[in-house]
Amino acid sequence: xxxxxxxxxTSTLDHHGLIAATCKDLGIARxxxxxxxxxxxxxxxTPGESVVAMIINGLGFTNRRLYLVSQFFENKPVERLIAxxxxxxxxxxxxxxxxLDKISDYGESELYGRIxxxxxxxxxxxxxxxxxxxxxxxxxxxxxxxxxxxxxxITFGHSKDxxxxxxxxxxxxxVTGDSKFPLWMELLNxxxxxxxxxxxxxxxxxxxxxxxxxxxxERKWVADSALYSKEKLLNDADFQWLTRVPExxxxxxILASKDNDSIEWVERKQGYRTAxxxxxxxxxxxxxxxxxxxxxxxxxxxxxxKRIQKQEEKHKSALKKLSGKHFGCTKDALKxxxxxxxxxxxxxxxxDVVPIEKxxxxxxxxxxxxxxxxxxxxxxxxxxxxQALEDERNKKGRFILATNDMDSESYGxxxxxxxxxxxxKVESGFRFLKDPWxxxxxxxxxxxxxxxxxxxxxxxxxxxxxxxxxRLRNALKNNNETLPNQKRKPISNPTLRWVFQLMxxxxxxxxxxxxxxxxxxxxxxxxxxxxxxxxIIRLFGKAACIxxxxxxx
Numbered sequence: 001x002x003x004x005x006x007x008x009x010t011s012t013l014d015h016h017g018l019i020a021a022t023c024k025d026l027g028i029a030r031x032x033x034x035x036x037x038x039x040x041x042x043x044x045x046t047p048g049e050s051v052v053a054m055i056i057n058g059l060g061f062t063n064r065r066l067y068l069v070s071q072f073f074e075n076k077p078v079e080r081l082i083a084x085x086x087x088x089x090x091x092x093x094x095x096x097x098x099x100l101d102k103i104s105d106y107g108e109s110e111l112y113g114r115i116x117x118x119x120x121x122x123x124x125x126x127x128x129x130x131x132x133x134x135x136x137x138x139x140x141x142x143x144x145x146x147x148x149x150x151x152x153x154i155t156f157g158h159s160k161d162x163x164x165x166x167x168x169x170x171x172x173x174x175v176t177g178d179s180k181f182p183l184w185m186e187l188l189n190x191x192x193x194x195x196x197x198x199x200x201x202x203x204x205x206x207x208x209x210x211x212x213x214x215x216x217x218e219r220k221w222v223a224d225s226a227l228y229s230k231e232k233l234l235n236d237a238d239f240q241w242l243t244r245v246p247e248x249x250x251x252x253x254i255l256a257s258k259d260n261d262s263i264e265w266v267e268r269k270q271g272y273r274t275a276x277x278x279x280x281x282x283x284x285x286x287x288x289x290x291x292x293x294x295x296x297x298x299x300x301x302x303x304x305x306k307r308i309q310k311q312e313e314k315h316k317s318a319l320k321k322l323s324g325k326h327f328g329c330t331k332d333a334l335k336x337x338x339x340x341x342x343x344x345x346x347x348x349x350x351x352d353v354v355p356i357e358k359x360x361x362x363x364x365x366x367x368x369x370x371x372x373x374x375x376x377x378x379x380x381x382x383x384x385x386x387q388a389l390e391d392e393r394n395k396k397g398r399f400i401l402a403t404n405d406m407d408s409e410s411y412g413x414x415x416x417x418x419x420x421x422x423x424x425k426v427e428s429g430f431r432f433l434k435d436p437w438x439x440x441x442x443x444x445x446x447x448x449x450x451x452x453x454x455x456x457x458x459x460x461x462x463x464x465x466x467x468x469x470x471r472l473r474n475a476l477k478n479n480n481e482t483l484p485n486q487k488r489k490p491i492s493n494p495t496l497r498w499v500f501q502l503m504x505x506x507x508x509x510x511x512x513x514x515x516x517x518x519x520x521x522x523x524x525x526x527x528x529x530x531x532x533x534x535x536i537i538r539l540f541g542k543a544a545c546i547x548x549x550x551x552x553x
Contacts (some may be wrong), residue, residue, distance in 0.1 A: 002126035008498045011077045011508045013548070018537075019059045020081040021544035022468045023052045026123070028460065029083075029267065031115045036102050043098075044090045049082050050099035051457055056081060058461040061497070069096060077508050077524075080547065089222055100453035108456035109186045116183050116463065120176070125467070127177030127241075129419055130205070130219045132227075133426040134173070134188070134197050135434070138166040139451070141168065154448050157191035161331050169448075171433075171442055171455060172201045176219070179470035184208075185275040185459040187452045194226035199233070206239065220405065222423055226404065234282035237404070240418055245288065245400040245436055251281055255290055256398045257391060263290065266413065271295050272386040274413050278404070287408070289416050295398025304396060308346055308389065312382075314349060326356060326375040333376045345388050351380040430464050468540070469496035475539040507549070524549070 023029065030047030038046050045053075056076075057069050073088035075079075103111055120126045126436040141155060152169045170192055174184035184205050188197050202221055209216045218239055225244040227233055233241065245252045255277065263272040271294030279288045322340060327333040333353045343351050357371035400418050401422045473493050476482060482490035486498065526549040529537075537548045545551050 008509055008511045010075075011510065012075050013077060013080075013506045013508050015503035015506075016056050016060065016076060016081055017506070017547040018468065018500070018503065018540055018544055019056050019464060020052070021540055021547045022471075023055060024543045025541065026119050026464065026467065028052055028115070028464070030056070031118060031417045032111070035114060036106055036112055043095075045095050045099075046102060046407060047084065047099040047102045049086070050091070050096050051103075051460065052082055053078075054096060054099075054454075054457045055461050055464055058458060059500075061500070069093075072152055080508070080524075097450065100457075103341055103453040103456055105293075105447040109184070111209070112185050112456045112459060114185075114212070115206070117209065117212060118464070120181055120183060123467070123472075125179050125181045126183075126454050127175045127181075128219060129176060129222050129422070130183070131222045131423050131426040132172065132198055132201060133223065133423070134170050134194055134328060135430040136168045137171055137434075137455070138163040138168045139298075141468075152187040152448055152452055153189040153191070154451070155190040157189075158193075169451070169504070170197065171430075171468055172197055173426050173429055173459070174201065174205060175429055180336060180425040180466045182462050182466070187455055192226075195232075198223050198227045202239070218405075218443075220419070222419060224423070230282040234284035234286075240403070240405050242401065242403040242405070242416060244420070245402045251279065252288075252400050255288070255402060256395050259394065265292065268414060268417060272417060274417060276408070276413050284404065285406065286402050286404050287416075289403075289407060289413055291399050291401060291417060293397045293399075295397075298368065300396035303395060304392065308384070310345070311344075312384070315349075315382055316343065317384055319349070319549045323378050323380050328375060333378055337378060337380075346385050346392065348380055348385050349380065349382050351378045353377075354379050355433060369531075384545070410418065429466075432462055432465065433458055433545070455506045463497055471541075472499065472536075479539070481535065481539070483536065499536060502536065508532060 025399070029046065029052045032048035032051055033046050036047050038048070039286045043438060050390050053069055053255050054071065059073060070088050070093075073091055076088065078086045078088050080090070136157065140317070152171050156167055157170070170188035172184075172186040172188055173182055176182060176183050184201070186201055186204065188200075206218075219226075220242055220244045225246040226243065227243040228246055228249075233243075239408040247253065247256070249465070263275045265275055267273055273292040275289065275290045277288045279286050293531045299496050318340070322336065325336070327336065330353050337349075354377050355373045356375040356377055358374045359365040359369055360372050360374075361369065380539040401416055402417060476494075482492050483494050483499065483502070485494060487490045505528045507527050509525045509527055529548065529550075534550065537544045537550055542551075
């Protein structure tokens, strides 16, 4: 189309400029190229630029596969988002695969760890706690376990996705700070266990950071009950830790079952109560914090009642069948009853052994004929064991936290509870990575080494997203500003995904004057920048303003 001898075309910018600006602020491409020692001048796209392209694609929430990245960028201003002179046709599958191979050759965990550590230190994102957890990532397709060399072993294992029919690998993630900053990622074999994984990852991260930092500050490690073990944690750990005591520990069972009247509860916020104790379990001096959550208690009581109701119906039906059986002797009947009673602590089952009498002769019995005992049966009754149920209800909503930080003055009980509750930071990272709109919902690469490298890129997506959201909320708070939510009410803590939706419709109009066939436009104008979008861009900082052309307004 021509208007006054000027040719123009449009490209979609939307929220992608915010992602690209955050990548520039964090120096993602620069850091990757420096670490990979990129010197191949014949390559139009550097490995760092390829990774940024995959991050923008991954946070585009369009569910585009890796081989469709070039298609994704067809209507995007690539030269503005990634690097001058680049076009969407440069972002080929081979180009992106080459970047993944370079990442794999370097080592995805080490590369990510160095980038993340530098970003966290440069931007003051380190917290006092390291939260660690793992999740399983299910994959489809064939992965030959014998041909995976040094790459992660993609195989069958305990599936946290409840997909035992699929092969998987494990992703270990370490998160720190208020920004939920993912500081470390590591892929582990699909059949590995958290009881081993946690300690292995902690050791790796501590050694890694001590080599890079001359005065590395030790942080307290927070994890779920898989961390707690006599052999590894209580006997060998030379770091501070906070974890949940497994329910299988006998001392913990006894403590969690105590009567309320015998516990000196301290009321906490949001329906919590705590009681502190000291323990020497496993020969390790530690503090135990018995915690009661009213919200968990109500939820678990409802679940218990449903379970008991189902069990009661099932047991009554089974007892009816048992009562209809004939036994050759009293001993056999009592043995069957004892076997039935096993593992039914919430029910009282009583039974009388009743002889079965019959006339043995055929025909009408004679007047003086006597019945003979031909067998025995059980007359049964069942009722709930209210005392056992009350004891079980008493334990609901309770759990025990343990730490080897014995300084109760500087590390009080309420802080212990709050620190463990913040373990959800790493869990929210897994929810993000497993969002069906994100790339991880289908890992399609057939080389395990590239799967590992792609997971590193996906974790970079999580880093960019969390940092961008954290910065935006801080900027809103510091400037005493708000943004409208879905109901047009002002809020100061919007999710970044909602902010992305607010940016939908921002486009770039490129003008080429004179020669219609010129490749380089003379002018570019960013359109559809309303008041809300301009405020969002300015809150993101200088790089975002340049990305959206606000430096000229």
